[in-house]
Amino acid sequence: MADAVDVVIVASAFGMDAVRSGGHLKWAQASRRAGAAGFEVRRELFADAADTEPQRLRALGGSIAELGLWSVFSTPASLYTSAGQLDAAALQLALEEAAALGARFVKLQLGGFVRDAHGAAIADQMQRLQRTNLRLVVENGQLEEGGSLAQFTGLFDALSREGFADVLGMTFDIGNWAWRDVEPLGAADLLAAHVDYVHCKTTVGEGARRFPAAPAADDAHFAAVLDRLPRNVPRGIEFPFDASRIDVDAARYVEWLGHA
Template sequence: MADAVDVVIVASAFGMDAVRTGGHLKWAEASKRTGAAGFEVRRELFAGEAEVAPQRLRALGAAIAELGLWMVFSTPASLYAADGRLDTAALRLALDEAAALGARFVKLQLGGFVHDADGVAIAEQMRGSNLRLVVENGQLAEGGSLAQFVGLFDALAREGRADVLGMTFDIGNWAWREVAPLDAARLLAPHVEYIHCKTTVGEGARRFPAAPAADDARFIEVLDGLPRDVPRGIEFPFDASRIEADAAHYVGWLAAV
């Protein structure tokens, strides 16, 4: 049997309103009880800007670390602006907030990347940081296309900065872009450092995240095509009638599958 991998629970899996109302710590505590190794804090799920003040983030991070969980800090901000330029202000803010929290990963959306990666500028912002920067494939055309991600890593390699960032590979989000996740995995696996695990139900604007079925061969094939030694995040909603039991089931399954 393969070694178990770290499983992270993304805060939104517990419900966005539940996190905004109860706070991240409540659901980090629930995550710990399920056997998860990590917890993804979502900036958009804080009740207000006061909660992302440095001292509040430090207190939250210390409390989550005390539980024995490591953290991902996720922001909906994009690394590249719509005009294709590196958004150094967005990156700097995300790094500062993630550092205050004490996160291991800081995750941004890719945004409007076109052809210039500005790897030197990214490296300058990352200098002295213990954080690992990852960008995620989103659901929108901007920041969600396979060509953008292939282009990003090709550009970083040309600049000699291939190691400056990695990728959060969201298996379910490719559906919004009509991309087969396995095709994306074949091209991007060398850059994947964190996996968001979900499938989808529905079509078009009525498409929603869902838990993968135990016999979903395509989902398992995608996982098999991605690095085995990177953490897997649960980003699908749990059964509201048995939240912690459902979460514990999927933590155990994803750690071993």
């Protein structure tokens, strides 16, 4: 049997309103009970802007670590502006907040990347923080800007040409490709070498009425995508749990994804 994979529970899996009202720590505790290895903190789910201040992030990160979990810090901010320029201020803020939390990964959206990857500028931001254990990742989003396959292949090609291939990695969101009508198997073939973290979900519905959903245990297509991606990277649960049996649901999916 293959070794188990670290499974992260994304805070939003417990419900956005539940996280805003109960706070992240409550759901980190639920993640620990479910057997998860990590917990993804979502910046947009803080109920109060003061929760993103360094001292509060340090306190939250310390409490998560005391549970025996490592953390991901996710922000809806984008690495590139709509004009295609590196957003150095957004990157610096995200890195500082993730560092305060003590996160292992800091995750941003890609935004309006077009051609020049600005790898040296990204590397400079990372080096100034001197946090060699903080990994920067960008996620394929649901919108056209920051969600196209060509943007991600272009990004990593440009970084490689500039000699900065290792400055950042990717959060490969299996379900988000559906919003862009991209076949995730093909995307996995092109991007697997750059994937550091996988967001696990499928979708139901079509168009504007498309929603994230849990993959079925017998979903051969989902299993095939996982097989194309690195097995030594963590897998995040980003689909909603059944609110009537959250603890049971969370534990079941943690066990399944850890060994799928």
